[in-house]
Amino acid sequence: QTSGHLDFYRDGMYSSMDIDGDPYYVKPMNCPFHIMVYKSRPRSYRELPCRWAELGTVYRYEKAGVLHGLMRVRGFTQDDAHIICTPEQIEDEIREVLRFCMYMWKCFGFKDVKAYLATRPAKAVGDMAKWEQATASLLHAVEKEGVQCEVDEGGGAFYGPKIDLKIKDALGREWQTSTIQFDFNLPERFDVTYIGADGQKHQPYMVHRALLGSLERFFGILTEHYAGAYPVWLCPEQARVLPIGEKFLDYALKVRDTLRENGIRVDIDQDADPIGAKIRRARGLRIPYLLVVGEKEEADGTVAVRSRANGEEGPKPLDEVIARIKKDVADMA
The missing domain is CATH 3.40.50.800 (Anticodon-binding domain)
Incomplete structure (x- = not known):
């Protein structure tokens, strides 16, 4: 409820289960749980950036017509991570994540990788200055790493700009894989803060990142790319x-x-x-x-x-x- 998933994504979630009189839902995403780890105690600017990663299984009630083998499933595991950092740290953090993504795709034999930068839509949450800084940090990262980039003006989620990496397989088909996504919504909803050098509370930046995305989908892409003849x-x-x-x-x-x-x-x-x-x-x-x-x-x-x-x-x-x-x-x- 606090995260807003029930308000925004109820149709894509499984129905609740009644356990001892309380409603329980299978989770559609991992983000709120990493936030609760962060909020388990007060945090200082000296501790930032904080990075948490997990292979977390999530469940989404996809419509039957869009289900497709390993590529689109209702229960899947994500290599999910969240970075919580100060405004001064975001550009270095984004660049390191992007470098990690590119190294990983190179290891698996994918050389044709393109970034798609999605910017602020008409309806959005968060301060305009934060959006501009976050968008600039994403753009600087792809430029410095020499990654081909296409800008999707207004194509971002309402809660933050993002980069999607798309790879081409051996048949020239493009697949969406890694995601680097800012989130200005959840830190506000969960009152995520840290104590700055001035002794005051500040709201940090939060970045979602998935390297492979869905592991099931990744193995599907890998199998298609190599036609089963893996390295x-x-x-x-x-x-x-x-x-x-x-x-x-x-x-x-x-x-x-x-x-x-x-x-x-x-x-x-x-x-x-x-x-x-x-x-x-x-x-x-x-x-x-x-x-x-x-x-x-x-x-x-x-x-x-x-x-x-x-x-x-x-x-x-x-x-x-x-x-x-x-x-x-x-x-x-």
């Missing part, structure tokens, strides 16, 4: 050992254990299927390295490598394969 460092299963027959299972298990001891995510296909079926099954899962073992490999202490990148490569010493996978991981390939 080696990101693959849940980096290698699979495929024994040609049951009599080579002991050697296959030794190979698997050696890979695991070296920090490689590996499994073994122990089914009695022909080797061709095992290979087809593993290729369908986009596993980067398939290691076939039979009589010759056991005798020589090698593995026959089939890589996702190069196809059939023939027998290789196990140490060489381990070093190669480790290099792929280190290079984030």
